[in-house]
């Protein structure tokens with residue numbers, strides 16, 4: 001079986017975990033502080049607040065902005081649901097945009113029509129490892145804070161700037177299948193020290209010092225063990241992203257002439273890091289998916305429904321998102337992770353070709 005993802009834990013990660021366990025500081029500690037500094041610096045930003053997941057990163061970034069009932073937050077209709085659920089946790093209303101069908105990312109034109117005086121924040125998602133069109137989004141947003149959902153795009157760039165460093169904040173996930181992992185974990189990065197301090201307080205029971213509770217906070221901290229894994233994984237991120245890019249090039253070359261399939265479009269100025277390699281299949285996507293699975297080629301549909309059409313969103317969402325709907329029927333992600341061999345990539349290509357012969 002050629003899998004869609006293979007989280008790799010090497011001796012360095014294992015040694016780092018043992019080192020931290022031997023210190024006895026297992027929850028928040030110096031390891032977390034070091035990871036925050038190193039990750040923020042890598043992304044070209046000043047400050048980081050490490051948290052328990054990507055979802056908590058989005059939740060706390062919104063909470064630190066003071067988002068609450070009566071507010072609207074705009075995000076894309078085509079992403080993992082966690083891009084939108086934190087808006088609901090805070091009692092605000094998610095408002096969805098349609099997507100650019102070439103990149104699957106937030107369509108800036110659609111964003112224009114969604115801004116109202118109640119819009120408190122905009123959350124573009126850098127889906128599959130490719131930056132949304134930040135230049136246009138930031139221009140349209142004007143002084144509305146833009147919070148970048150970078151859960152799938154560690155190290156991706158837009159006009160040579162790293163994702164997460166262009167808006168008010170960037171929120172990352174370190175789930176095991178992501179381009180780098182801490183087991184579970186997340187981070188908010190920002191240039192705004194006060195904003196990051198507010199997130200640090202909120203993640204830790206609203207405390208500024210022990211038992212000095214200034215806010216009604218949560219326990220959404222990152223453990224020292226996770227941070228230790230993250231620090232090692234960060235040193236390998238560039239190398240692993242390059243391996244993803246190389247695999248994507250091989251898939252591009254192999255699949256470019258296959259009828260009925262469109263290989264991923266990379267917007268000029270973007271540095272794509274291929275969290276996913278997502279093709280568009282114009283006919284019988286599910287048939288191709290089933291055929292590949294039968295032949296031992298992992299593949300996945302990210303995502304089979306739009307966020308607004310999920311039952312969880314039924315009460316709040318209105319509107320239609322035709323290009324996102326189309327993407328739910330056409331998008332198919334193929335294996336691209338850094339541990340694949342050239343032979344495995346060739347097998348993916350050959351099997352897709354074989355399947356398409358029968359269409």
Ligand SMILES: Cc1ncc(COP(=O)(O)O)c(C=O)c1O
Nearest residue numbers: 053054055080082083151173175
């Ligand atoms: C686009 C996007 N946003 C947010 C999240 C949430 O991250 P986590 O699973 O770490 O909570 C994910 C995770 O899959 C994601 O893909």
